[in-house]
């Protein structure tokens with residue numbers, strides 16, 4: 332076995348033994364994808380996510396993230412939950428859990444992937460003096476583009492990285508390293524990125540996206556994406572998007588739920604990562620104080636929306652699902668110190684009941 336195959340095998344085993352998928356090794360030329368990214372920004376598709384435009388140039392030059400970087404190791408954390416019995420939809424108090432995007436019902440994947448990705452890489456290449464840096468949303472890196480470059484998966488019309496029949500319920504991590512490694516061999520032409528047609532004639536993600544965010548295949552318009560409005564946006568949520576918060580009030584998985592590749596996809600292998608965020612009712616989320624917020628959502632990726640973002644979303648979800656207790660929630664919300672909570676309450680009160 333030659334040295335290259337041994338290195339790839341050691342990486343595969345080391346990442347695999349920690350519950351990750353080893354996607355592969357690639358070089359750092361992302362020029363074509365960077366152009367695509369700049370055009371996407373230029374068209375305003377990033378909505379209010381200024382963090383994307385602030386350092387837009389750096390995404391095209393990975394040397395600026397790790398000087399001397401030569402290769403990228405891409406790995407993924409599969410997170411689709413194993414099928415569970417149907418939830419009690421008719422509980423008088425609406426459980427909040429099933430309406431939360433699947434990736435968010437876990438311990439914060441950033442921390443898990445930084446720490447354990449770092450350990451996996453170091454264990455596979457122990458005696459190298461090269462430097463490395465693990466990036467999981469934490470640096471301006473085009474993670475999907477690097478994953479697709481490996482050639483063991485492709486970008487779907489929903490813009491997600493789909494690892495063939497392992498599906499797309501995968502969180503991505505990238506280890507940049509100054510150690511130059513030969514790229515892993517693409518799986519097959521059929522599954523590789525060069526086949527922009529791996530979705531074939533399927534348009535399920537496009538037709539099922541309730542807000543038209545994917546009207547143009549391979550291009551997501553964040554201005555119409557529920558995930559953007561419920562996670563990243565700090566203001567009020569435009570009322571045209573409210574009906575869909577009855578289905579997902581934090582993030583949105585619809586464009587992945589309907590993807591045929593996810594019928595067979597990889598499932599979460601690490602039960603230790605699960606967090607019982609769903610134990611609260613929507614009413615409890617809408618009225619939670621800092622203590623309850625930290626106890627329930629601390630250490631999960633849901634802190635991205637902050638306490639008041641979650642309260643805002645839960646209030647709207649209560650309204651559209653006609654949950655009991657809304658009246659008293661609104662009464663208190665009108666006196667809240669947060670202007671977005673106050674305004675959301677006023678918006679709800681102005682509307683005819685749903």
Ligand code: B12
Pocket residue numbers: 364365367368371380383432433434467468469470471472473474475476479486489490491492493499500501502503504524527549550551553556558559562563581582583584586
């Ligand atoms: C900003 C952001 C968002 C924004 C914008 C999403 C978007 N589609 O651009 C919002 C808030 C809407 C969002 C939502 C979600 N996100 Co997000 N998000 C990011 C982030 C931080 C940057 C993405 C970005 O640069 N977007 C701009 C576009 C232009 O770039 P891109 O989507 O990466 O596409 C590049 C390549 O794919 C390639 N490319 C694109 N199209 C095509 C087509 C062809 C034919 C080819 C060859 C190449 C190609 O070029 C593009 C530009 O370089 C990344 C982390 C990271 N650092 O990359 C996570 C990330 C993309 N998100 C992730 C997740 C899990 C989600 C959600 C599923 C969360 C949820 N359940 O609510 C949704 C999915 C929505 C969707 N369909 O994309 C994962 C995706 C994993 C995967 N399997 O693809 C990432 C990689 C985070 C991670 N570390 O795992 N997200």
